[in-house]
Amino acid sequence: MKLALCVGVGLFALLPATVSAGGDPARGERLHSICLQCHGTELYVPPRRRVTSLKALRREVERYGDYYNPRLSKQDVDDLVAWLNRDFYKFPG
Numbered sequence: 001m002k003l004a005l006c007v008g009v010g011l012f013a014l015l016p017a018t019v020s021a022g023g024d025p026a027r028g029e030r031l032h033s034i035c036l037q038c039h040g041t042e043l044y045v046p047p048r049r050r051v052t053s054l055k056a057l058r059r060e061v062e063r064y065g066d067y068y069n070p071r072l073s074k075q076d077v078d079d080l081v082a083w084l085n086r087d088f089y090k091f092p093g
Ligand code: HEC
Pocket: 005, 032, 034, 035, 036, 037, 038, 039, 043, 044, 048, 049, 050, 051, 057, 060, 061, 064, 065, 067, 072, 080, 084
């Protein structure tokens, strides 16, 4: 059943990697549309939010990144984390 989620994700491989180092929140926001298959952004704000540090946030995104085929690249993870942290979590650093 989880295989169905892979459909469509390949499209994102076509997005140009515009930034080579560090996260690009604008790209992360676009990329996040693939995550909406399972949940919306309500998970990222209280009272649902459970992640409590930037490190944990990255771990969480990497975990879901592994779920896709092809898995999300390091740049994808960087961009998603940058966007999530800028707009929702706001962890320092
Ligand atoms: C297969 C379904 C699924 C997909 C796809 C998925 N998630 Fe999730 N995600 C979940 C579930 C389930 C939880 C835990 C919900 C809960 O704690 O109630 C979760 C939790 C999270 C959390 C933790 C929120 C918190 O603070 O507690 C983050 C961050 C997150 N997902 C990011 C992502 C991102 C980014 C993507 C896309 C790359 C993604 N998820 C794709 C199912 C999914």
